[in-house]
Amino acid sequence: MAALSPGMDVESHCARxxxxxxxxxxxxxxxxxxxxRCRTCGAEHAYLAPQRSRASARRTxxxxxxxxxxxxxxxxxxxxxxxxxxxxxxxxAYQEGEVVHHLKFGYGVVERRLSxxxxxxxxxxxxRLLIMNRAAQ
Numbered sequence: 001m002a003a004l005s006p007g008m009d010v011e012s013h014c015a016r017x018x019x020x021x022x023x024x025x026x027x028x029x030x031x032x033x034x035x036x037r038c039r040t041c042g043a044e045h046a047y048l049a050p051q052r053s054r055a056s057a058r059r060t061x062x063x064x065x066x067x068x069x070x071x072x073x074x075x076x077x078x079x080x081x082x083x084x085x086x087x088x089x090x091x092x093a094y095q096e097g098e099v100v101h102h103l104k105f106g107y108g109v110v111e112r113r114l115s116x117x118x119x120x121x122x123x124x125x126x127x128r129l130l131i132m133n134r135a136a137q
Contacts, residue, residue, distance in 0.1 A: 003031060004025055004028065004031065004033055005025065005028065006025050006026060006027065006028060007024065007025065008024070008025050009022050009023070009024060009025075009039075010022070010023055010024075010025055010033055010036065010047070011023070011050050012033075012036050012038075012047050012048050012049070012050065013048040013049065013050055013051050014038045014040065014041065014043065014045070014048075015043075015045060015048065016038065016041050016043045016045075017038060017040055017041050017043075019040075020050040020051055020052065021038055021039065021040050022039045022040075023036035023037060023038050023039060023047075024036060024037045024039060025047075026044060032047070033047040034046065034047060035047065080099055080107045080108075080109060081099065082099065082101070082107055084099055085099035085100060085101045085107055086098070086099075086100060086101070087100070087101050088100040088101060088102040088103075088121075088130065090130075090131050090132060090134040091132075091133070091134055091135065091136050092132060092133075093132055093133050094110045094113075094119050094132055095110065095113070096110050096111065096112055096113060097109065097110060098110045100121060102121070102123070102128075102130070105121075105123040105124075105125060105128055106123055106124060107123070107124075108121040108122055108123035108124075108128070109121065109122050111127065114129070116133055117131055117132060117133050117134065118130070118131060118132070119131075119132055
């Protein structure tokens with residue numbers, strides 16, 4: 001095999017293409033290529049040995065990742081009587097116990113009024129703070 005020099009082709013791993021591809025040597029340090037340019041995507045990057053040779057060069061296998069504990073599931077929202085719901089609008093006022101229908105969060109129950117302009121509503125995905133009594137813009 002001929003010695004490498006800038007301008008010659010070499011196989012390298014391209015991080016952008018995520019594949020072992022042919023690259024053009026751009027810079028050398030001694031006899032090792034330092035920077036290469038991918039012939040496929042044109043990206044210039046540090047020389048990376050091809051994946052297949054790096055995988056076999058590993059000395060020790062990786063330890064298995066520890067098992068993760070399952071996340072506790074959120075409590076399901078109580079059954080909501082949607083027949084008495086009204087669409088959520090920031091301009092309107094709401095009372096505790098009212099059922100609202102939000103375009104993004106779905107049906108929910110007003111749990112408490114935090115102020116004259118804020119309410120806490122429990123949706124299936126969990127509680128959310130919403131505004132109320134705001135003037136239309």
